[in-house]
Amino acid sequence: MSSMTEVELVLYCIIALIILENLFEVYIALRQVKVFKTSNKVPEELKAHMSNETFHKARKYGLDREQFGICKCLFMDVCVIPLELYFGLMAYMWQAALNWVNYFKLNANNEIIVSCFFVVLISLHGYLKDLPFKLYGTFVLEQKHGFNKQTARFFVWDQIKGLLVGNILTVLVSAAVVFIVQWGGEHFFIYLWVFAGVLSLILLTIYPIFIAPLFDKYTPLEEGELRKSIEELAASLKFPLTKLYVVEGSKRSSHSNAYFYGLWNSKRIVLFDTLLLNKGKKDITDLKDEDKGKGCTNEEVLAVLGHELGHWKLGHVTKNIIIMQINLLLIFFNFNTLFKYAPFYEAVGFAPGVRPVLVGLFVILSYVMAPYNALLGYAMTILSRRFEYQADEFAQKLGFSEKLCEALIKLNLDNLGFPIHDWLYSSWSHSHPTLLQRMHRLQELDEADKKKK
Numbered sequence: 327m328s329s330m331t332e333v334e335l336v337l338y339c340i341i342a343l344i345i346l347e348n349l350f351e352v353y354i355a356l357r358q359v360k361v362f363k364t365s366n367k368v369p370e371e372l373k374a375h376m377s378n379e380t381f382h383k384a385r386k387y388g389l390d391r392e393q394f395g396i397c398k399c400l401f402m403d404v405c406v407i408p409l410e411l412y413f414g415l416m417a418y419m420w421q422a423a424l425n426w427v428n429y430f431k432l433n434a435n436n437e438i439i440v441s442c443f444f445v446v447l448i449s450l451h452g453y454l455k456d457l458p459f460k461l462y463g464t465f466v467l468e469q470k471h472g473f474n475k476q477t478a479r480f481f482v483w484d485q486i487k488g489l490l491v492g493n494i495l496t497v498l499v500s501a502a503v504v505f506i507v508q509w510g511g512e513h514f515f516i517y518l519w520v521f522a523g524v525l526s527l528i529l530l531t532i533y534p535i536f537i538a539p540l541f542d543k544y545t546p547l548e549e550g551e552l553r554k555s556i557e558e559l560a561a562s563l564k565f566p567l568t569k570l571y572v573v574e575g576s577k578r579s580s581h582s583n584a585y586f587y588g589l590w591n592s593k594r595i596v597l598f599d600t601l602l603l604n605k606g607k608k609d610i611t612d613l614k615d616e617d618k619g620k621g622c623t624n625e626e627v628l629a630v631l632g633h634e635l636g637h638w639k640l641g642h643v644t645k646n647i648i649i650m651q652i653n654l655l656l657i658f659f660n661f662n663t664l665f666k667y668a669p670f671y672e673a674v675g676f677a678p679g680v681r682p683v684l685v686g687l688f689v690i691l692s693y694v695m696a697p698y699n700a701l702l703g704y705a706m707t708i709l710s711r712r713f714e715y716q717a718d719e720f721a722q723k724l725g726f727s728e729k730l731c732e733a734l735i736k737l738n739l740d741n742l743g744f745p746i747h748d749w750l751y752s753s754w755s756h757s758h759p760t761l762l763q764r765m766h767r768l769q770e771l772d773e774a775d776k777k778k779k
Contacts, residue, residue, distance in 0.1 A: 337673035340693045341408045347696055348403040355396050358751040362389040365746045371762060372745055375735050380742075387471045388744040394467055398459050406455070411693075414675020416685055419447050438504045441684050445500045446493050453489060471742060475577055484578075487540055499525065500684055507665075507683045515662035519655045526650070534587045534594065543574040547597065552624045556595065556631060559724075563635055569594040572602065584630055586638065593638070600740075601627060621740070626733035629726035636720030642713045649709075653702065661690050670694070710757040718764055722771045731768055734761055 330338075368381045410416075423443035427434045434440060464481065468474035476484070502521060510517040538544070547553045547570045560567040575583070575598040586595045602621055622630065637643060664670070665686040672678060674689060691699075721730050738745065738761045745761050752760055759767070 333669045333672045336669040337411065340673065340689070341411055343693060343696045344408055344411075345404055347700060348399050352396055352399055352404075354748075354751050354754055355392050355399070357748040359389065359392050359396070361746055361748045361751075362392065362744065365744075369745055369762060371765060372735065376739060376745070380739060381745075383471070384739075384742040384744045387742040390467055390470070394459075394463065402455065402459075411674055415451075416448075416688075417675030417677075419451065420444055420676070420680075420682060420685065422447055437508070437682060438501050441500050441504045441682065442497045444682070444684060445496050449489075449493055449496060473742075480577060484541060491537060491540065503687065504683045512662075515655075515658035518658045518661075519651075522654050522658070523651050526647075530587070534596075538573075542578070544571045544596070545574070546570060547572050552602075552627060555624060555628050559628060559631065560595075560635070563639055565635055565638060566593050567595060571596045572599050573597070574599050584627075584634060586634055595631065595634075597627065601630070601737075622733050622736055623729075625729045626736065629721060629729035630733050630737075632721035632724045632726040633717045633730060636717035637713065640713070640716055640720060642717070645713075649706070657691060657695065660695060661687055664690050664694065704754060707754065707757055711759050714758050714764070715767055718768060719771055722768055727768050727772050731765055734764055 362385050365385065368376050368378060420440070423440050424434055426443045426447075427440050432439050464474050464476060465478075503518065506517050506521055507514050547556075553570060556570060557567065559565075571594060573596050583598045584596065584601055586593055600621065665683070666681065668678065668681065670689050671681045671685060674685065676682075676685070718730065721727070737743075743761065747756070747760055758764075
């Protein structure tokens with residue numbers, strides 16, 4: 327029996343990493359499924375706010391979502407992707423890109439041109455793979471539990487816009503990456519890192535201004551008590567608020583959110599209309615029955631923004647950007663070290679001597695560095711939870727503790743969030759502490775303040 331070649335060893339190791347990582351994700355999800363199936367009582371802390379009916383609606387919604395995620399993971403990540411790697415799908419896609427380049431009578435020896443066609447084909451392939459799951463998730467699962475607000479026409483137009491914008495950006499970035507690697511010499515990773523850093527800042531600036539409005543309608547928050555209160559809160563914290571928008575997210579989903587964006591001295595706050603669904607409305611006859619009673623009061627919205635502004639005041643956004651840039655430098659350094667290793671390319675179906683830059687980048691970042699990415703993701707989840715606690719404490723010091731608790735409970739109810747979680751599932755998967763954990767922490771802070779007095 328002949329021994330395994332180096333190329334085969336690389337291929338099997340990559341496939342094994344993918345399967346093991348996703349089986350671990352499935353194991354964690356199954357732990358939470360057990361929680362959904364065995365939890366039958368509303369937690370004591372929520373009995374005054376959450377009815378048994380809502381509790382079981384949330385339990386069924388969570389169970390459906392988790393089981394759907396498990397099925398998708400087992401089919402796509404444990405079966406389909408390893409098979410694609412084994413049979414050399416990327417090499418077939420590269421050859422298809424070459425065929426299109428030749429069809430349009432372009433220079434097939436120019437890797438930048440071929441790479442542009444390649445990323446479009448890969449993107450379309452990934453989109454078509456994911457489409458059945460996206461359709462089921464939107465029009466069956468979310469529809470069943472009352473969250474989907476999209477019509478078929480809206481969905482189709484949204485997908486077309488997403489494909490066009492996504493592919494334009496991907497082609498431009500891919501062309502730049504290949505050029506930098508070819509031009510940058512043995513230290514190209516430094517230039518690639520600088521390019522990625524500048525690009526991320528540009529996208530953070532232009533995405534919410536030029537790209538996001540292509541998908542959702544943004545309108546200035548109307549004059550009134552809420553707007554005045556938000557502007558006064560921002561001014562008291564010296565937050566450089568320049569715009570205050572409401573985004574029409576209700577055409578897509580009934581889930582709620584709020585966020586701010588912008589660099590330096592130009593910040594914008596965005597509130598989802600679902601967060602304000604019944605805010606100040608004397609006539610709610612235009613609302614569907616399932617939406618009546620949802621949304622937050624002005625005081626609760628202000629408490630949520632107190633939390634969000636805490637992220638800004640405590641420098642969480644800046645810290646995340648710095649961590650991201652350090653991580654990018656490490657990633658590109660590893661790519662620079664490993665991308666000439668021929669077995670990586672031969673393992674995914676390429677002939678000896680053929681080493682496309684984008685293929686090497688994808689294989690190394692997605693598969694070879696998978697254990698590192700998993701550990702980093704877990705570390706960032708821990709850090710994110712710590713930041714959330716800090717932002718809650720910031721809001722509490724502003725006097726928003728009670729209203730923030732009320733808002734968290736209301737948003738959890740509106741979004742059918744299930745309040746009970748497996749400890750391993752929560753610590754691995756949740757970037758935010760659970761509702762009960764945040765409530766307990768706010769109560770501890772309030773009690774500590776009372777003792778000081």
